[in-house]
Amino acid sequence: MKNLPLIVIVLVIGGGLGYFLGGGNEQAVEQEAAMETSSESTLEAVKAKGYVQCGVSQGLPGFSNADDNGNWTGIDVDLCRGVAAAVFGDADKVRFTPLSAKQRFTALSSGEIDILSRNTTWTMTRDTQLGLNFAGVNYYDGQGMMVPSSLGVTSATELDGANICTNTGTTTELNITDYFRANNMSFELVAFEKADEVVAAYDAGRCDVYTTDRSGLAAQRTKLTNPDAHFVLPEIISKEPLGPVVRQGDDQWFNIVRWSLNAMINAEELGVTQSNVGSMMGSDNPSIKRLLGEEGNFGEELGLSNDWAANLIKAVGNYGESYDAHVTPLGLARGVNALWSDGGILYAAPIR
Amino acid sequence: MNSSDLSRLWNDARIRRIAIQVILVALVVFCFWWLISNTSQNLDKLNKSIGFDFLSQNAGFQIAPTLGTWLFSYEVGQSTYWDVYLIGIINTLLVAVLGIIAATVIGFLVGIMRLSNNIIFRSFATVYIELLRNIPLLLQLFFWYFTVLRSLPDKRGKVDLIPGAVSVNLEGLFLPFPIWHSGAGFAGIILLIAAISALYMRAKSRSKQLMTGHPLAIWRITAGIFAAACLMIVVSVGIPMEWSQPTFIETGPILKQGFDKATAIMIIPEMLAVWFALTLYTAAFIAENVRSGILAVSKGQTEAANALGLSTGQTLRLIVIPQAMRVIVPPLTSQYLNLTKNSSLAVAIAYPELVSIFAGTAMNQVGKEIEMFFMMMVVYLTFSLLTSAFMNWFNHRSKLVER
Numbered sequence: 001m002k003n004l005p006l007i008v009i010v011l012v013i014g015g016g017l018g019y020f021l022g023g024g025n026e027q028a029v030e031q032e033a034a035m036e037t038s039s040e041s042t043l044e045a046v047k048a049k050g051y052v053q054c055g056v057s058q059g060l061p062g063f064s065n066a067d068d069n070g071n072w073t074g075i076d077v078d079l080c081r082g083v084a085a086a087v088f089g090d091a092d093k094v095r096f097t098p099l100s101a102k103q104r105f106t107a108l109s110s111g112e113i114d115i116l117s118r119n120t121t122w123t124m125t126r127d128t129q130l131g132l133n134f135a136g137v138n139y140y141d142g143q144g145m146m147v148p149s150s151l152g153v154t155s156a157t158e159l160d161g162a163n164i165c166t167n168t169g170t171t172t173e174l175n176i177t178d179y180f181r182a183n184n185m186s187f188e189l190v191a192f193e194k195a196d197e198v199v200a201a202y203d204a205g206r207c208d209v210y211t212t213d214r215s216g217l218a219a220q221r222t223k224l225t226n227p228d229a230h231f232v233l234p235e236i237i238s239k240e241p242l243g244p245v246v247r248q249g250d251d252q253w254f255n256i257v258r259w260s261l262n263a264m265i266n267a268e269e270l271g272v273t274q275s276n277v278g279s280m281m282g283s284d285n286p287s288i289k290r291l292l293g294e295e296g297n298f299g300e301e302l303g304l305s306n307d308w309a310a311n312l313i314k315a316v317g318n319y320g321e322s323y324d325a326h327v328t329p330l331g332l333a334r335g336v337n338a339l340w341s342d343g344g345i346l347y348a349a350p351i352r
Numbered sequence: 353m354n355s356s357d358l359s360r361l362w363n364d365a366r367i368r369r370i371a372i373q374v375i376l377v378a379l380v381v382f383c384f385w386w387l388i389s390n391t392s393q394n395l396d397k398l399n400k401s402i403g404f405d406f407l408s409q410n411a412g413f414q415i416a417p418t419l420g421t422w423l424f425s426y427e428v429g430q431s432t433y434w435d436v437y438l439i440g441i442i443n444t445l446l447v448a449v450l451g452i453i454a455a456t457v458i459g460f461l462v463g464i465m466r467l468s469n470n471i472i473f474r475s476f477a478t479v480y481i482e483l484l485r486n487i488p489l490l491l492q493l494f495f496w497y498f499t500v501l502r503s504l505p506d507k508r509g510k511v512d513l514i515p516g517a518v519s520v521n522l523e524g525l526f527l528p529f530p531i532w533h534s535g536a537g538f539a540g541i542i543l544l545i546a547a548i549s550a551l552y553m554r555a556k557s558r559s560k561q562l563m564t565g566h567p568l569a570i571w572r573i574t575a576g577i578f579a580a581a582c583l584m585i586v587v588s589v590g591i592p593m594e595w596s597q598p599t600f601i602e603t604g605p606i607l608k609q610g611f612d613k614a615t616a617i618m619i620i621p622e623m624l625a626v627w628f629a630l631t632l633y634t635a636a637f638i639a640e641n642v643r644s645g646i647l648a649v650s651k652g653q654t655e656a657a658n659a660l661g662l663s664t665g666q667t668l669r670l671i672v673i674p675q676a677m678r679v680i681v682p683p684l685t686s687q688y689l690n691l692t693k694n695s696s697l698a699v700a701i702a703y704p705e706l707v708s709i710f711a712g713t714a715m716n717q718v719g720k721e722i723e724m725f726f727m728m729m730v731v732y733l734t735f736s737l738l739t740s741a742f743m744n745w746f747n748h749r750s751k752l753v754e755r
């Protein structure tokens with residue numbers, strides 16, 4: 001068996017390679033596992049395992065943040081809990097996977113998670129090249145910059161020569177590069193995998209500037225040693241529509257997530273809240289009747305039961321309630337995220 | 353064909369051998385086919401395709417200044433993802449090589465200290481090894497990084513290590529760089545000739561020692577050769593080199609204050625922290641390998657050396673270590689491979705190595721997971737095969753020397 005050792009070596013090298021690449025390989029294995037089951041629809045798979053697997057941040061107050069007992073809260077979390085309530089009638093049938101910005105898309109396309117609800121910006125590249133679909137927008141944001149007040153800087157145009165801290169694998173790396181190039185300014189970028197390290201390095205003075213979504217700045221600022229000694233510059237250098245993401249190729253699941261978000265926004269518009277959803281059941285308003293499943297079979301068309309939205313609102317409330325509970329405490333007013341009828345740009349397609 | 357034919361076939365060693373090989377190859381091919389077809393099917397579903405076109409696209413993000421960005425003159429909007437790949441490789445290689453060198457030196461020192469008769473040395477080594485081996489590397493990485501950060505002034509301040517030349521602040525370590533003048537090439541050639549002559553004399557001294565028992569005064573000869581070379585250079589072209597003067601700017605716009613990067617080499621703190629952490633962590637393991645290697649050399653060897661009147665240092669250097677190398681080298685190889693692999697943890701503290709900028713930033717822009725992981729596997733596999741090959745060669749050599 002002259003060549004047998006050779007073949008064995010080839011196999012061993014292959015295996016060794018996998019071992020050597022540790023983390024990367026884990027993802028590959030998960031990818032394969034997901035691929036075997038991918039002929040099944042996401043809804044069937046979710047029902048079979050009994051819960052929705054939701055990818056969230058590793059801790060961003062207001063959006064997705066775990067307390068000491070491992071309970072997740074935030075508007076991104078509410079969306080996932082809402083989907084779980086719509087599918088199972090039980091908002092607790094959801095599990096969360098904390099993901100760094102760098103890991104999130106691979107986790108979704110490999111099937112490790114069913115929904116990515118992690119302050120993720122909807123961009124054309126992500127929508128068309130990464131095999132993903134954005135199911136809507138649950139927060140309209142823009143990229144901002146924070147500096148220590150002691151620098152005396154009041155405008156982003158004074159930032160020539162700055163050292164800038166941010167996260168790897170985000171839109172922020174590209175936007176900040178564009179902004180400085182467009183304004184003919186030089187800068188150095190220090191990009192960390194996790195937000196906690198960005199905060200710590202900025203706090204230690206490694207960078208003059210911390211840049212990310214403005215909502216993120218408000219949230220991360222609370223983690224600084226002395227939040228009041230920092231100042232968010234007035235410039236907004238990009239559009240960051242944040243929203244939930246699903247894999248391409250499963251329209252039913254895409255619709256479930258999209259309409260769960262729309263249901264939350266429509267509920268606010270129709271005045272249906274977590275506490276009054278029971279009494280609204282008898283309402284004469286046909287829009288409310290359709291939302292709560294008393295008229296039509298909208299839920300069934302999604303592959304769910306007709307009380308899907310009623311369950312969702314009972315569990316997490318409408319969009320405004322979720323916002324008030326989680327984002328308002330960060331000091332972020334509704335602004336553009338108000339309903340269109342209140343002067344904002346939040347405008348959900350009607351349920352009819 | 354009846355059953356006796358079959359069993360005859362099976363008993364024929366040659367045929368059996370071929371059959372087994374054919375089956376194995378078929379299995380391997382099938383596995384690959386299955387993997388590939390499954391993958392492409394699922395990529396189709398996601399509307400993605402396999403391809404390496406992305407490598408020629410321009411990368412739209414900044415990368416922290418490092419050896420790699422300097423070597424490939426990285427520029428946003430001009431450089432491609434292929435450049436990003438190469439920069440990642442260079443930066444990974446840089447910490448890996450520096451780490452391997454430093455970890456080997458420290459590992460040997462600590463390993464020898466561990467066996468020292470001096471209780472202070474011995475307990476220091478014991479504490480070092482036990483502490484560093486048992487704390488996860490990632491924590492050590494954070495420890496070094498944030499300790500370094502917290503103890504330094506920001507970029508508008510500095511700590512001078514060698515006043516006028518070497519300083520450090522939160523932006524990094526600033527060193528002067530050599531500026532070559534005309535005549536530098538000439539000087540280089542002269543020094544090269546000097547080095548070759550010195551090596552030649554050394555060999556000559558060896559053979560004389562073997563023949564007569566008396567070596568040449570090799571140190572004096574070497575010093576003489578180099579002194580003559582230097583004299584020749586100075587007389588003919590003067591000193592063809594000077595050091596840059598790192599300039600520290602204290603006035604003007606606040607964000608432009610600090611070291612002028614055109615006047616110094618800057619080594620970013622992320623790089624230093626990764627290097628420290630990888631070195632100190634791996635050194636603890638190497639120290640253990642060195643210790644067991646030394647213990648594997650029989651005590652009689654040391655006693656014999658002592659009886660011959662060799663000093664402790666000589667005994668170690670000439671008798672014990674050369675023999676211990678046979679035991680030390682194989683595990684040393686795997687420590688080197690571990691170190692290289694562990695360098696990918698650097699993404700946590702923003703050192704732009706391969707995993708960070710290629711599998712991180714770039715992959716999030718282009719989404720070619722399979723292609724990019726494949727490209728990274730090629731790199732790490734090449735690193736490890738080269739390391740193993742070198743170490744095998746070295747191992748072979750140290751075996752011959754022992755005889």
Ligand SMILES: N[C@@H](CCC(=O)N[C@@H](CS)C(=O)NCC(=O)O)C(=O)O
Nearest residue numbers: 057058059101120121170171195216
């Ligand atoms: N919206 C941007 C940035 C998202 C992002 O990662 N932001 C950081 C900083 S606010 C974050 O969420 N950190 C929390 C974490 O890492 O878990 C994107 O989609 O690329």
